[in-house]
Amino acid sequence: MRDTKKLTQMALLTAIALGIFMLEAQLPSPVPVPGVKLGLANIITLAAMLLLGRREAGLVLLMRVVMGAIFAGSPSTFLFSAAGGTLAYLCMCLLTARIPAQRLWVTSALAALAHNAGQLAACALIVKTPGLMAYAPVLALSGVATGVFTGLAAMYLLRALDKAGWRHD
Amino acid sequence: MKDRKTILWILAFALLCLLSAAALLWMGRDKPPAQVALITVDGELWERIELDRVTESYDLLIDTPYGQNLVHVEPGAISVTEADCPDRVCASMGKLEPGGLPIVCMPHHLVIELEARDTDA
Numbered sequence: 354m355r356d357t358k359k360l361t362q363m364a365l366l367t368a369i370a371l372g373i374f375m376l377e378a379q380l381p382s383p384v385p386v387p388g389v390k391l392g393l394a395n396i397i398t399l400a401a402m403l404l405l406g407r408r409e410a411g412l413v414l415l416m417r418v419v420m421g422a423i424f425a426g427s428p429s430t431f432l433f434s435a436a437g438g439t440l441a442y443l444c445m446c447l448l449t450a451r452i453p454a455q456r457l458w459v460t461s462a463l464a465a466l467a468h469n470a471g472q473l474a475a476c477a478l479i480v481k482t483p484g485l486m487a488y489a490p491v492l493a494l495s496g497v498a499t500g501v502f503t504g505l506a507a508m509y510l511l512r513a514l515d516k517a518g519w520r521h522d
Numbered sequence: 523m524k525d526r527k528t529i530l531w532i533l534a535f536a537l538l539c540l541l542s543a544a545a546l547l548w549m550g551r552d553k554p555p556a557q558v559a560l561i562t563v564d565g566e567l568w569e570r571i572e573l574d575r576v577t578e579s580y581d582l583l584i585d586t587p588y589g590q591n592l593v594h595v596e597p598g599a600i601s602v603t604e605a606d607c608p609d610r611v612c613a614s615m616g617k618l619e620p621g622g623l624p625i626v627c628m629p630h631h632l633v634i635e636l637e638a639r640d641t642d643a
Binding site: 456488489493494 | 527528531535538539541542543545546549562563564565588608609611612614615616622623624626627628629630631632633635638
């Protein structure tokens with residue numbers, strides 16, 4: 354039935370996203386700034402949004418974040434990831450209806466900015482240090498750069514999947 | 523391929539990047555050398571170090587329920603040299619710079635920043 358196919362696709366995407374996430378976690382960061390990272394696993398989140406829908410993409414994201422935190426992080430890491438991820442996900446949900454697939458890179462960049470803003474806000478609340486706002490410009494720049502990159506990658510991925518027979522909007 | 527909306531978006535992001543870069547430059551403008559460093563965990567003061575009064579370098583261990591960070595204090599400078607957090611980004615941040623980013627170890631809720639001076643030249 355259709356649900357089984359969807360379930361299988363979600364499981365597959367989750368596994369791939371988790372693999373990408375773990376791999377990226379092993380690579381040393383080229384930029385010595387906390388909070389700056391490529392976020393390559395979000396290529397899958399974006400693709401899932403257009404392939405399967407908001408709820409399904411949300412589940413894939415949730416599963417990946419939970420397992421990623423178990424395998425590669427500490428409880429604190431999970432909190433920050435969740436804060437950023439939730440805001441980014443909400444942003445994606447709002448935008449995929451309004452921004453066409455040909456401009457997925459825009460959705461991705463805005464979601465990346467939302468992610469960084471969420472993480473920064475969560476961090477500022479926990480350490481209660483307003484001086485942390487000094488990170489805003491750097492995170493804005495990195496958000497745009499990484500967002501555009503993962504967005505473009507997701508667009509190419511969708512095009513390839515299209516040719517392979519995976520339907521999407 | 524590039525229609526009007528795409529170009530508008532490109533301009534919007536370019537503007538954001540320009541403003542951010544400008545903000546960074548403004549933050550890094552001529553500042554007096556590091557004077558007082560504040561080490562906080564969960565927002566609570568762990569230690570206040572007057573860097574300009576330090577004569578001999580020493581290492582300070584910050585041991586909290588979140589984890590451990592080894593801080594190196596020297597005349598006029600402070601940095602994190604070792605940590606047991608998952609990514610150790612804090613240890614790669616180098617010395618705290620006036621007008622630069624505070625050193626942060628997110629998993630350990632640790633922040634090392636320079637005390638804001640009351641009189642700004």
